[in-house]
Amino acid sequence: MSGVLVNLRRFSVGLLVFAGLLVAGWLTYRPDRALRAATTAVAEMICAKTFVSGLDPQTTFAETMERPGLRRLRAVMRYRVEPEMRAVDASLLGLHASRASYHDGLGCVSLQGQKPPYVPHSDINALRAAGLAPALPDFADVNPVEPANPALKAALDHAFEEPAGPPLRRTKAVVVIKDGRLIAERYAPGISVETPLMGFSMTKTVTNALLGILTRQGKLSPSIPAPVAEWQGSSDGRREITIEQLMRMTSGLALDETNSGFDASSQMAIHRDMAAFAVHAPLISPPGQRWAYSSASTQILARIIRDAAGGPEQTIELAWRELFNPLGMRSATLQYDGTGTMQGHANMLASARDWARLGLLYLGDGVVGDRRILPDGWVAMSATATLDTDYGAGLWTNRSPHVHAQGRARAGIPADAFFAFGLLGQRIVMMPSQHMVVVRLGDSIDADGDIKGVARLVREVIAATETPATAAK
CATH class of the missing domain: 3.40.710.10 (DD-peptidase/beta-lactamase superfamily)
Structure with a gap:
């Protein structure tokens, strides 16, 4: 009998250890967030290509689900287009649901959390009309x-x-x-x-251009420490990161992009304020010494642009007055996160x-x-x-x-x-x-x-x- 009790105790301890490891693994890797990142990507893509590009949503869904990282979810991914609401829902058999809604001239915005997204109060048609001849x-x-x-x-x-x-x-x-x-x-x-066609990370070059314009205006410079409030503590090594290091993706932050769904650049998309999520990444190497591709780094730059311009509406005016109108880019459609900050890392259409x-x-x-x-x-x-x-x-x-x-x-x-x-x-x-x-x-x-x-x-x-x-x- 005593041997049986010992074995039961061992089994119970082993079961508790196994359960603990499962919980620790869940809390560390958060597969639920990776799945939400997938449904968010699908909802945003179908929304943008349907309501901005005017393409067939069924074809868009089929092509989107062939992408690496999404392909394995094809059998359980579902979507619904609501033409009257100009919105798209995506889920995994009803779970981990995401919703994106279209707003005139501003593309599609994801609904993240209970708080409604902030949609910039900008009349894009008026901004287009105000432009001089390109x-x-x-x-x-x-x-x-x-x-x-x-x-x-x-x-x-x-x-x-x-x-x-x-x-x-x-x-x-x-x-x-x-x-x-x-x-x-x-x-x-x-x-x-x-x-208008999706440019994905070609949007990073638009972000580069807006940084250049603000530099020409004397409002920013690549050489200055990035003006990120969360990094200004006296002992915070991140306060030394420059704008150029963010541009070159050598910030040293733990923001490496793998497109696995578990990386920061993937999970950034499920946050109402993408940049606020990204700026909390810790340093893993001294700034300027290590390169790693990182859309999250560029999204931090998008918030810096917003702040230097004076806010979401002023950022839109800057883009049209100083970039799109002079170039004649009448079809350009920047998209935004839930705080009105442009998605500077990706997803502009033109x-x-x-x-x-x-x-x-x-x-x-x-x-x-x-x-x-x-x-x-x-x-x-x-x-x-x-x-x-x-x-x-x-x-x-x-x-x-x-x-x-x-x-x-x-x-x-x-x-x-x-x-x-x-x-x-x-x-x-x-x-x-x-x-x-x-x-x-x-x-x-x-x-x-x-x-x-x-x-x-x-x-x-x-x-x-x-x-x-x-x-x-």
């Missing part, structure tokens, strides 16, 4: 510019070709600008020259032509027409590689000995090129030596976002537009 070329033709050059036409054909099997490339739009002139473009069925206009700003060293938008030297700084990476400060770059930069150069993308990159193969390729901008937008779920296809497109476009004198050099 300083960049006005690509006014409502029809796509089909190239007469057979080689250029073949380059577009190849950009839209699909492989025999998955992963599919799903190219949605291609725009080619040479010497400031729109020379070729093509769109997938259902996409027009005016359709037409392919408007994304190309952003590329022209950087191709022109921050100047459009006779107007300087970005400070002198800003583009060079942004395109200069960070540490031993091929990332600059809001831009990716070929101006680096990194293996990825060298690989792109060997594939035909010039060594002086730099890029705005976004998830699923969103690309703005800026090539000063070619006086060229190439935009490719799509939904490619392969691991590298169809960079091989983009490199082929760039290589063939360059070959098709070379003059005999240029080709001989």
Whole structure:
């Protein structure tokens, strides 16, 4: 009998230890938050592509659920579109539900918690109408510019070709600008020259531009310590983090992005105030010494922009007055978190032509027409590689000995090129030596976002537009 009691005690202790480990693991990793991050991503994506882009929600859902991290949830993910409310709900068989609602000119905002989201009181149509004539070329033709050059036409054909099997490339739009002139473009069925398309992390380049504008105005500087109230304690090592270190993703904060659902950049999305969540991350290395890709770092910059501009409404006015209107980016749709802070890390939508206009700003060293938008030297700084990476400060770059930069150069993308990159193969390729901008937008779920296809497109476009004198050099 005593042996049985001993075994029972051992079993009970073991069961308690196991239960304790389960609870500790749950509290540490919070799988519920990862699942909420997934439903939030689905609700926001269907909302934006339905009510901003005007695309079919069923197709959007099918394509979204092919993404890594979401694919395994396909069988249990559910969504509902409410056209009258202009809202989308997503859940996992009714659990971990998320809701996103559309607001005119401001995209879709997620409902997080019981408190309703703050929606900026801004009339986007009035801001658009208040703009002067854009300083960049006005690509006014409502029809796509089909190239007469057979080689250029073949380059577009190849950009839209699909492989025999998955992963599919799903190219949605291609725009080619040479010497400031729109020379070729093509769109997938259902996409027009005016359709706003999701840029994902290409939005980080918009954040870079707004930081540049505020720097030109004397309100910010990359070299100053980031003005984050939560970091100002006398013994807080985070008070030494500079704006440029956040831009270069070398802050040393525990904000590494893995897209697993458990990382800070994924879980940031389930918080009403994204930046407030991100700024509480601890230091894991001295600032400036370690690089790790981090959307959460860029969202901290979005709050810094908001504060420097004077608030949510003032941020929107700044974006339209100083950036979108001068470039003629009439379709630009920034989206916001529940506090009215722009989602500076991702999720802006714009037409392919408007994304190309952003590329022209950087191709022109921050100047459009006779107007300087970005400070002198800003583009060079942004395109200069960070540490031993091929990332600059809001831009990716070929101006680096990194293996990825060298690989792109060997594939035909010039060594002086730099890029705005976004998830699923969103690309703005800026090539000063070619006086060229190439935009490719799509939904490619392969691991590298169809960079091989983009490199082929760039290589063939360059070959098709070379003059005999240029080709001989």
